[in-house]
Amino acid sequence: MEKLETYCPNTWCPGCGNFGILQAVKDAVNSLIESGTPKEKIILVADIGCNSKIVDYLGLNSFYGLHGRSIAAAEGIKLANPDLTVLVFLGDGAALDEGISHLIHSAKRNSNIKVILHNNRLFALTTGQFTAVSPKGFKGKSTPEGSVEDPINPLELMMASNAGFIARSYALRVQHLKNMIIEAVNHKGFSFVEVLEPCVSFFNNMQFYNENVYEAVNDDPSSKEKAMGLIKEWNYAAEGKVPLGLFYKVEKPTYEDQMGRVEENKEADIMECLKDHI
Amino acid sequence: MKNTKDYSILAGGAAGQGSRIAGLIIAKLFNRIGYNIFIHEDYQSLIKGGHNFSQIRVSSENVSSHREEADFILALNEDTIKKHGERLAKNGVLIFNQDRIKSDKGIGIKIDTITKELGGIPIMSNTALIAAFAKIVGIDWAVLESVLRQAIEKGIDKNLEIAKRAYDTTEGLVKIEKLKNKPKPLLTGNEAIALGAAKAGLENYYAYPMTPATSVLHYLAGHAKKLNVIASQLENEVGVINTAIGSAFAGKRTMTATSGGGFALMTEGISLAAMSETPILVVNSQRSGPATGVPTYNGQSDLLCTLASGHGDFVRFVAAPGDAEESFYWTGKLLNLAWKYQTPAILLTDKDVSESTFVFNEAVLKQVKKEKDLRWNGKGEYKRYADKENGISPMAFPGQPGAVVKGTSYEHDEFGISTEEREEIVKMQEKRLRKFEAMAEAVDEMEDAVKVYGNLKSKKVVICWGSAKGAVKEAAEHLGLKVVQPVVLQPFPEKQMYKELKGASKIVSVELNSTGQLEQVLNSHGIEADKRILKYDMRPFTAQELEVQLKKI
Numbered sequence: 109m110e111k112l113e114t115y116c117p118n119t120w121c122p123g124c125g126n127f128g129i130l131q132a133v134k135d136a137v138n139s140l141i142e143s144g145t146p147k148e149k150i151i152l153v154a155d156i157g158c159n160s161k162i163v164d165y166l167g168l169n170s171f172y173g174l175h176g177r178s179i180a181a182a183e184g185i186k187l188a189n190p191d192l193t194v195l196v197f198l199g200d201g202a203a204l205d206e207g208i209s210h211l212i213h214s215a216k217r218n219s220n221i222k223v224i225l226h227n228n229r230l231f232a233l234t235t236g237q238f239t240a241v242s243p244k245g246f247k248g249k250s251t252p253e254g255s256v257e258d259p260i261n262p263l264e265l266m267m268a269s270n271a272g273f274i275a276r277s278y279a280l281r282v283q284h285l286k287n288m289i290i291e292a293v294n295h296k297g298f299s300f301v302e303v304l305e306p307c308v309s310f311f312n313n314m315q316f317y318n319e320n321v322y323e324a325v326n327d328d329p330s331s332k333e334k335a336m337g338l339i340k341e342w343n344y345a346a347e348g349k350v351p352l353g354l355f356y357k358v359e360k361p362t363y364e365d366q367m368g369r370v371e372e373n374k375e376a377d378i379m380e381c382l383k384d385h386i
Numbered sequence: 387m388k389n390t391k392d393y394s395i396l397a398g399g400a401a402g403q404g405s406r407i408a409g410l411i412i413a414k415l416f417n418r419i420g421y422n423i424f425i426h427e428d429y430q431s432l433i434k435g436g437h438n439f440s441q442i443r444v445s446s447e448n449v450s451s452h453r454e455e456a457d458f459i460l461a462l463n464e465d466t467i468k469k470h471g472e473r474l475a476k477n478g479v480l481i482f483n484q485d486r487i488k489s490d491k492g493i494g495i496k497i498d499t500i501t502k503e504l505g506g507i508p509i510m511s512n513t514a515l516i517a518a519f520a521k522i523v524g525i526d527w528a529v530l531e532s533v534l535r536q537a538i539e540k541g542i543d544k545n546l547e548i549a550k551r552a553y554d555t556t557e558g559l560v561k562i563e564k565l566k567n568k569p570k571p572l573l574t575g576n577e578a579i580a581l582g583a584a585k586a587g588l589e590n591y592y593a594y595p596m597t598p599a600t601s602v603l604h605y606l607a608g609h610a611k612k613l614n615v616i617a618s619q620l621e622n623e624v625g626v627i628n629t630a631i632g633s634a635f636a637g638k639r640t641m642t643a644t645s646g647g648g649f650a651l652m653t654e655g656i657s658l659a660a661m662s663e664t665p666i667l668v669v670n671s672q673r674s675g676p677a678t679g680v681p682t683y684n685g686q687s688d689l690l691c692t693l694a695s696g697h698g699d700f701v702r703f704v705a706a707p708g709d710a711e712e713s714f715y716w717t718g719k720l721l722n723l724a725w726k727y728q729t730p731a732i733l734l735t736d737k738d739v740s741e742s743t744f745v746f747n748e749a750v751l752k753q754v755k756k757e758k759d760l761r762w763n764g765k766g767e768y769k770r771y772a773d774k775e776n777g778i779s780p781m782a783f784p785g786q787p788g789a790v791v792k793g794t795s796y797e798h799d800e801f802g803i804s805t806e807e808r809e810e811i812v813k814m815q816e817k818r819l820r821k822f823e824a825m826a827e828a829v830d831e832m833e834d835a836v837k838v839y840g841n842l843k844s845k846k847v848v849i850c851w852g853s854a855k856g857a858v859k860e861a862a863e864h865l866g867l868k869v870v871q872p873v874v875l876q877p878f879p880e881k882q883m884y885k886e887l888k889g890a891s892k893i894v895s896v897e898l899n900s901t902g903q904l905e906q907v908l909n910s911h912g913i914e915a916d917k918r919i920l921k922y923d924m925r926p927f928t929a930q931e932l933e934v935q936l937k938k939i
Contacts, residue, residue: 116803151784153632156795163792164803169784171635172794172804174658177628180620184632184640187616188590189785192636210628213621367616370638376584376613378751384536385571385746386417 109138110147116164125279125305125314129226130162132277132285133195137168139290145193153182155198155207158233159226162197176206183210183219183363190364193293194221201231204240204262215271215298220362222292222299225262226279228307229344236310243345248310259344262302263355267332267339272297274335274356278321279305280314284352291354297362304350316346324351330358391421391446391563394453396470398439399462401432407537408460408512409440413572413743414533415516415525416444420565423572424856425743426452426926431597431681437465446565450709450744450856451929460519461487462512479559481519483511493522493559500551510541510548517549517556524561527553573746575739578710579643579669580605582717584613587756589638591617592626597681598737599643599671623648627655627668634664635793637783639721639756643669646688647678649695656730657696662793663771663779663818665724665731665759667717672736672852674924683924684737686852687899690906692734693876699815701822703731703829704876708837708855710744715834716873718754725759727778727825734875736898738853738926764788769800773813777821826877835879838886839869845891846939849915851875851904853926854896860929865936872904880911892916892939896932898924 112134120126141147151169154160155178163170169192173181182196203211203225214221230248231237238246238255241262245254266274273295277285285303292299304321306314324338335356342350395412399405406427413423421444429438441452455475461467461482467489474480480492485499497514501507513534520530530553531546538545573581580602583591593603606617620626623644630640644652649670659666670692674685692704703723707713717733724731762768762782768789772779779800782789792802797814799805805814829835839855840848840862847868850858855871862869870886872879887893895905895915900922905915919935921927 114801114803146787148787148789149785151636161804163794167790169790170792170794170802171632171662172792172796172802173628173631174654174795177624177655177658180625180628181632181635184590184592184629184634185636185784186632187618187629188633188636188638188640189783192785209621210625213625367618370589370614370616374614375756376581376588376615378581378585378613380612381581381609382571382746382748385573385577386414386536386569 110141112137112166112168114165114167118165119161120158121309123308124158125228125307126159126162126226128279128282129285129303129305130165132282132289133162133166135282135286136289139286140193140293149191150193150195151185153178153185153194153196155202157199157202159197159199176202177210178202179207179210179214179221179223182221183214186219186221187364187367190220190369196221196223197226198223200225200227200229200241200262201239204260208240212265212269215266215269215300217363218272218297218360220297220364222289223301224289225300225302226305227262227302228305228311230307230311232307232310241344261339261344263339266300267336267356271300272358272360273299275300275354276302276304276352278317278352279303280318281321281352284323288354295357296359313346317350320348321350321352324353326353326355329354329356332356391565392449393444393457394455395442395444395458395460396439396456396473397442397460398437398466398470400434400465401429401436401438402434403462404509404512405438405462406440408462408516409442410743411516411533411537412519413442413444414537415520415529417569417572418529418533419525419562420567421445422448422745423743424450424452426738427741429682437469439466439470448745449860451860452926454928454930458519460515462515463487479522481515481522483515495552495556497552501548504544504548504551506544506548510545513545513549514552517552521553521556522559524558571746571748572743573710574601574741574743575707575710575713575735576601576671576741577605578713578746579717579733579735580609580613582714582754583641583667583721584615585751585754586718586721587639588615588641588721590630590633590640591615592620592630592640592642594620594623594626594644594648596645596648598673598740599645599669601741602643602669623651624655627652628658631655631659631662631664631666634666635662639725641667641669641721643671645671645673646675649688649692653695654697656702657698658795659730660696660698660700660702661795663728664793665728667721667724667731667733669717669733669735671740672734680924684853684898684926685924686736686854686897687903689734689875689903692732693907695732696730700818701825701877702729703825704734705874706734706852707739707873708852708871709739710746711750712873713739714746715750715753722757723828726757727821728781729821729825734852736852762789770802771798771800771814771817773800773817775820776824777817777819778824829874829877829879830881832874832879835872835874836882836886837871837873839863839871841866841868844868845889847887847890847892848894848896848936849904849908850896854898857927857929857932858896861932861936864929864933867936875907878907878911883911883913887913894919894936894939896927898922898927
């Protein structure tokens with residue numbers, strides 16, 4: 109087992125769901141290293157928010173980008189060096205509010221990056237405001253009377269965006285999450301793993317999740333119909349069963365494979381281009 | 387100008403009629419017989435209809451501005467005569483499409499009839515008009531055929547057939563003298579940007595379409611194999627800058643080009659490049675603003691926002707080229723500087739450099755190559771932000787064995803882990819400050835950071851930047867004035883400017899904006915202009931209009 113920790117003091121709240129995600133990521137990374145991925149070929153890309161501190165806590169290559177823009181940076185890293193395994197960590201505010209366009213387009217172009225959505229269903233680091241996945245009626249400092257907006261279902265959005273790998277896990281089911289991350293990495297193409305997590309300080313729905321999440325069995329992940337059934341089973345409200353697991357998986361050519369690579373040590377042929385200009 | 391041969395040609399038509407291509411072909415004809423070329427494109431923000439025209443200047447001298455007066459007008463539509471007929475010189479010649487236009491003046495050619503008779507498609511009428519023009523000005527058929535073969539990809543045989551008919555049925559009128567100069571490549575500023583970047587090792591190009599920067603994307607996408615680059619169009623400018631930074635962090639030389647509105651969207655990313663010390667080259671090709679402004683017309687009103695682009699305390703390299711050669715050279719140079727100093731660099735150009743066509747002197751090719759940047763030696767523990775004396779930390783890239791590479795937008799320690807400790811914050815800011823000093827020293831050493839033209843002994847000095855250079859240079863040469871063109875604008879080349887302005891009795895600043903943005907920069911460096919010439923109808927200066935104003939000084 110590689111020691112992956114850094115000297116950076118952990119500043120998450122006691123009981124934060126991110127601890128479970130951190131453990132699952134460590135386990136998944138170790139498993140990847142054991143099965144032959146060189147450690148230096150792994151890079152973590154983070155956004156801004158509590159979740160994104162994960163890159164400070166892991167002694168791995170990382171790029172800690174701007175709020176909402178981690179997916180864009182990750183795509184650039186992957187296209188520049190397709191040999192890297194690129195894991196992106198971002199929250200619901202980043203993925204579904206600030207940076208929703210990048211999420212949609214990254215899925216659409218099938219960039220071979222692994223998006224891990226820390227979904228606590230609110231802005232936490234800014235002390236509790238609603239996001240695109242907060243339930244209607246969410247009371248935060250910006251919506252003291254309750255949010256008037258219905259949440260969107262991020263997995264449905266990913267289906268509509270032609271994502272080739274869509275899964276959901278839960279921060280407190282570390283083994284399940286670890287497996288989902290490994291499956292996402294092994295999928296050749298854009299992968300989206302939603303991780304539900306309670307925010308112990310501003311939106312503690314741990315009990316609800318503990319009582320209602322279940323590991324769904326999907327015998328045909330290539331079926332859009334079955335995937336949509338699982339995806340729509342829960343409507344991001346405070347009731348109903350919440351299925352976990354790999355919902356949809358279909359392989360198709362990646363963006364990087366289709367765009368190709370620049371040739372090493374080959375100079376631009378300027379003279380050839382200039383011929384057309386005389 | 388004794389023995390100067392200088393002609394001004396205007397080719398106009400509706401959008402979609404192909405007047406731009408026609409203009410370029412005409413320019414190539416003159417290029418082949420030894421003339422220098424400058425083309426200014428005037429077009430509207432629409433797809434079909436409207437009125438577009440190319441103003442082609444062909445000269446024995448090295449010119450880079452257009453003339454209002456036209457020696458020849460080629461009219462594909464009636465609007466061209468209505469709008470520009472008055473500009474025809476006293477002995478000028480109007481050549482028009484007789485099938486569509488009634489005119490008692492000029493030479494009518496039945497180009498639609500010729501095209502139809504020979505079974506061509508409507509756009510081929512342009513070829514007929516060009517051929518008729520070539521005959522009128524005495525250009526050999528062999529030259530015309532060679533240029534057409536090179537310029538036209540589809541249906542060349544039919545085009546040549548039509549050209550020959552038009553050529554043979556038109557009477558020669560004048561014989562433009564052949565010059566001894568060899569033909570040179572004709573490049574727009576944007577094409578030169580693409581080539582300059584490629585020469586300096588560009589690997590990934592990202593962009594979102596925006597006039598007048600779009601043709602950089604078109605050129606790189608169209609020449610991706612030859613230039614060994616990957617050109618990607620992305621979802622928006624915010625995506626573009628962040629993706630570009632990602633690629634640069636992973637070790638690839640990257641660039642993007644946009645215009646004012648897109649540039650504004652990119653500025654948070656420019657700030658990220660500064661903090662994460664990721665090399666990135668951004669081209670901001672100005673057009674008229676604020677906001678959407680007049681999208682296909684020029685402006686030099688993004689100088690101040692570019693110099694201050696991105697939040698936070700940092701310095702970027704900014705350079706503003708005035709023609710295609712400078713575009714090539716400074717794009718290459720800025721890409722190298724960005725990598726040497728691990729910093730954002732901005733090429734600030736403008737529509738009339740980006741989209742005008744210039745003669746390109748191939749000698750400049752040798753002046754740009756991919757220069758070395760500072761790499762980690764592989765010894766000890768790698769620290770992305772190692773605290774070096776000149777502020778520049780050796781680079782390693784993710785994937786390199788033995789290195790953990792951590793780049794970040796947060797304030798950080800040497801390893802790249804976020805910090806809120808005051809000592810660490812000061813240490814890192816001071817590391818960057820030392821780098822900014824090194825950048826200023828680099829500019830100090832650049833002899834070409836400021837260029838001069840005209841009568842270098844004159845105490846009357848005209849200062850200009852970007853596209854205004856072409857017209858200012860020509861006017862000043864006529865009037866015996868000195869021209870000073872600061873090309874590097876950040877870090878500001880104070881030393882070179884003071885040297886060139888020493889002893890000046892009058893200083894005039896010329897800009898294509900309404901508030902004198904360069905003048906404000908000059909003021910902040912203790913340089914006062916005695917007079918300002920500002921233009922904000924978003925059309926380029928001509929040497930003639932500047933001469934009228936500069937004579938009064």
